[in-house]
Amino acid sequence: MSSIIIQKAGIKDLETIQDVGRQTFYETFAESNSEEAMKTYLEESFSTEKVKSELNNPDSHFFIAWEEDIPVGYLKLNSGTAQTEMQDDTSLEIERIYVKQSHHGQKVGQLLYDQALATAQNLNKSYLWLGVWEENLRALQFYRKNGFEEFGTHTFRLGDDDQTDLMMKKLLD
Template sequence: MNLRLCNISDLNRIINIGRRTYYDTFHQLNTRDTMSQYLDEAFSVEKISKELNNPKSFFYFLYDKELLVGYMKVNFYPAQSDINDPESLELERIYVSKEFKGQGYGKFMIEKTMAIAKDNGCTKVWLGVWEKNSSAISFYQRMGFEIIGRHTFRMGEEIQNDLVLQRMIL
């Protein structure tokens, strides 16, 4: 397994894997209109281009040999979506394609995120996870994250609640 830092030439692959993994994870719990609107907004060429060009945000592809199995996005201050703490790193997105779930890829990406944070002088990593995504919440808690709060998240026209989880850097 290895992570590769993405650049602007990866724009279409990020959009494709982002849309697919997000849809696979959440389509059964949301309406078709909500999913469609969110995917069009969150994974537009304009939005992902802007994120790729932000010097404080980084996308990584996860490969197993030559096979793309997932991706993640991290944000340093001040590019974070909520907390904006200069001593923290936000893990904004972490997705594994459905056919590869349960094989240790998520754990690998969490470990790499912790290393990125530590290498950059951060003292903690935080993330938001939808309160209805019980499998992800359990996974993050097994990985040492603790619930520290809540924030709202706009998905299409709906306002949903995310739990905010944090893990200290050891």
């Protein structure tokens, strides 16, 4: 494996974010959800208008993990009113850490998480938080290993299916 470089993403990376987002979400969740629900979610969540709006939001921060000239994962962080729920000025939300299946186990997720932590510290945030599907055991193990603790739940709707996300947070020094 060649080295992975994490770079801040901007509007020029719109298609890359869309492509990596669609691929990684599909790889992670397709076997647990209907094809129709996946198709609808991917069309809505990664539409050009939606991703462009997110990339242009000063309270959202995107980073892409590159292996040479190939994008292998990405990170989306939200502060202020861009946060999906809590919208606490002292927090930073990790909305997405997505890594291509081909790069699982190669520390790409850890590098993206390290970028999230550095961003939170640079923004003087008191804690990081996120929601993770209760059945995504790989992600739960990853976040627990990195010091996150559960503090509640919320419902994530995919198609007609209500799924439970565990809410997790990590206090920062």
